[in-house]
Amino acid sequence: MEIEVLEGVFDANEIIARENRALLDKKGAFMVNLMASPGAGKTSFIMKTLEGVKETLECAVIEGDIAGKVDSERIAAAGVQAIQINTGGSCHLEAKQVNTALGRLELDGVDLVIVENVGNLVCPAEFKIGEDIKVMILSVAEGHDKPLKYPLMFSESHVLIVNKIDLIPYTDFDIDALEETVRRMNPEIDIFRMSCRTGEGVAGWIDWLTARVKG
Amino acid sequence: MEIEVLEGVFDANEIIARENRALLDKKGAFMVNLMASPGAGKTSFIMKTLEGVKETLECAVIEGDIAGKVDSERIAAAGVQAIQINTGGSCHLEAKQVNTALGRLELDGVDLVIVENVGNLVCPAEFKIGEDIKVMILSVAEGHDKPLKYPLMFSESHVLIVNKIDLIPYTDFDIDALEETVRRMNPEIDIFRMSCRTGEGVAGWIDWLTARVKG
Numbered sequence: 001m002e003i004e005v006l007e008g009v010f011d012a013n014e015i016i017a018r019e020n021r022a023l024l025d026k027k028g029a030f031m032v033n034l035m036a037s038p039g040a041g042k043t044s045f046i047m048k049t050l051e052g053v054k055e056t057l058e059c060a061v062i063e064g065d066i067a068g069k070v071d072s073e074r075i076a077a078a079g080v081q082a083i084q085i086n087t088g089g090s091c092h093l094e095a096k097q098v099n100t101a102l103g104r105l106e107l108d109g110v111d112l113v114i115v116e117n118v119g120n121l122v123c124p125a126e127f128k129i130g131e132d133i134k135v136m137i138l139s140v141a142e143g144h145d146k147p148l149k150y151p152l153m154f155s156e157s158h159v160l161i162v163n164k165i166d167l168i169p170y171t172d173f174d175i176d177a178l179e180e181t182v183r184r185m186n187p188e189i190d191i192f193r194m195s196c197r198t199g200e201g202v203a204g205w206i207d208w209l210t211a212r213v214k215g
Numbered sequence: 216m217e218i219e220v221l222e223g224v225f226d227a228n229e230i231i232a233r234e235n236r237a238l239l240d241k242k243g244a245f246m247v248n249l250m251a252s253p254g255a256g257k258t259s260f261i262m263k264t265l266e267g268v269k270e271t272l273e274c275a276v277i278e279g280d281i282a283g284k285v286d287s288e289r290i291a292a293a294g295v296q297a298i299q300i301n302t303g304g305s306c307h308l309e310a311k312q313v314n315t316a317l318g319r320l321e322l323d324g325v326d327l328v329i330v331e332n333v334g335n336l337v338c339p340a341e342f343k344i345g346e347d348i349k350v351m352i353l354s355v356a357e358g359h360d361k362p363l364k365y366p367l368m369f370s371e372s373h374v375l376i377v378n379k380i381d382l383i384p385y386t387d388f389d390i391d392a393l394e395e396t397v398r399r400m401n402p403e404i405d406i407f408r409m410s411c412r413t414g415e416g417v418a419g420w421i422d423w424l425t426a427r428v429k430g
Contacts, residue, residue, distance in 0.1 A: 037252045038336045038365060039357025066337060068363045089367065091306060091337035119364065120335055121253045122281060122306035141356030141379065142254020148283045149334065150253060152304065164356065170385055172412075197387075 013127055016095035020102060020130025027107040029060075030213040031115060033131035035153060038119030040139040041163045043071045044196040046114055050080050052206035057111040057213055062101040064093040064118050071116065081105055092123035095130060112213050121150040125157075133158040133212070140164045140171055144178035147185055155186045161205065166195040228342055231310035235317060235345025242322040244275075245428040246330060248346035250368065253334030255354040256378045258286045259411040261329055265295050267421035272326040272428055277316045279308040279333050286331065296320055307338035310345060327428050336365040340372075348373040348427070355379045355386055359393035362400055370401045376420065381410040 024031050036042050043063075050059055060081040063072040072084035083101040085093065098115060105113070115131065117124040125134070136157040138146055141164060147154040154160070160182055162175060179191055190208065194201035239246050251257050258278075265274055275296040278287040287299035298316040300308065313330060320328070330346065332339040340349070351372040353361055356379055362369040369375070375397055377390060394406055405423065409416035 037254060037334070037357075038361055039252060039354070065364050067366050070360065070363065089337070089341065091335065118337065119252070120306065120337055122304070122333065122335055123338075126304065139254070139356055141354055141382065142252075145285065146253055148285065149280050151282050167356065167382060167385055170382055 013095045016099050017128040017130040020095055020099055023102060023107070024113065024130060024132075027110065029107055029110045029113050031113040031129075031131045032209075033115050033117060033124075033129055033134045034137070035117045035121070035124045035134060035157070036119060036137035037121050037139070037142060040119070040137040040142065041196050042116050042119065042137060043074065045137055045161060045163065045194075046075065046116060047078065048196050048199070048202050049114065049206065049209065050075070050078060052202060053112065053210060053213075056210055058109050059112045059114065060105045060107070060110050062098060062105075062113065062115040064097070064116055066090070066118060081110075087118055091118055091120045092127050093117050093129055094127050098129040112209075121146070121153045125153040135159040135161065137161040137163050138178075140167050140173040140175070143172075144174045144181070147178070147181045151185060154182050154189075157186070157189060159208075160189055160191045162191065162193045163196055165193050165200060166198050228310045231314050232343040232345040235310055235314050238317060238322070239328065239345060239347075242325065244322055244325045244328050246328040246344075246346045247424075248330050248332060248339075248344055248349045249352070250332045250336070250339045250349060250372070251334060251352035252336050252354070252357060255334070255352040255357065256411050257331050257334065257352060258289065260352055260376060260378065260409075261290065261331060262293065263411050263414070263417050264329065264421065264424065265290070265293060267417060268327065268425060268428075271425055273324050274327045274329065275320045275322070275325050277313060277320075277328065277330040279312070279331055281305070281333060296325075302333060306333055306335045307342050308332050308344055309342050313344040327424075336361070336368045340368040350374040350376065352376040352378050353393070355382050355388040355390070358387075359389045359396070362393070362396045366400060369397050369404075372401070372404060374423075375404055375406045377406065377408045378411055380408050380415065381413050 069084040072082040075082035134157045192205045284299040287297040290297040407420045
């Protein structure tokens, strides 16, 4: 039976991703794998999300970066459990690193774990970490042509956050063209237009996320 | 002797990078390895560069993307030789792919080869391709904290282009803080402030590049 169960498992990463999944299920926690280019606004988005759900959900954050710990310090300063993973040179998080971080968090009572992956539109999409959903952020400053260049990220994500919409008037970004391209690649995706800087569009995401986590 | 020569060579990539270097030296061509996050403006920067040097330098472009060929078509439409490399899933170019592309270009008479690497601030910095210089672009929309998170890219690059400076008034980007951080990591780096959209700052880069290629 053990062999049969493992037949569909492609590699060690997937085995550990399933372990993470089982641990989160046991604790009743929902996990978001948050991915984006460098500078798309992942940490600001996490801060806005934590603020939006603070009355309803108990949260923890795992911060993945090549180097540095400014992000986890910023989150811990807001009173939320945060663990920093430094990948050294690696351009993505693997399930094993997330497993170690989950082991260091106090998960009892936690409803939502947000994992900030390394800033990269390529490899993070290929490595499962045991998440419930993959959420990606695209900043309008990156341009509306990105889905054609980084197709896996856009087709694998459950949610697309189009961030920094306050900059649209100063760019050539065509948000309708972007959404059309993305929906053609991934008809099931949920798209939220947002500015973490001004707060526009955050409420809709908070309602959606809260319903998913509680549901 | 052959063994001794190879002792300092770390891997197959470096051997092929040296082959590329030897080929370019033989042809008298200078090669730029251009790296940046997705959407920092690599292709627009290449278009501005080609326009700026069109009277003085004969150019060719190698476009690296996960998928798609919009970039090479855009460059070919401007009358410049362009080869598209699609890496499939890979998040960086390796010397071998550039070697194949160089073999398909007509290099006689070419002064400058620009290689647009895959949009990624991590792995491209680790793989030599036989370039003369590494040039990286940071868009102001990405934030001035990026050097601390992606240190290898900033410390390996010979030139930093700070792009989209026309957006600075609409962001919290601190360009002096950025430059100070980068120069602390990499005192030799040349930094150009630019907007490929408005053309501001392009001329200084063109003068610098032309002198380097001709020098």
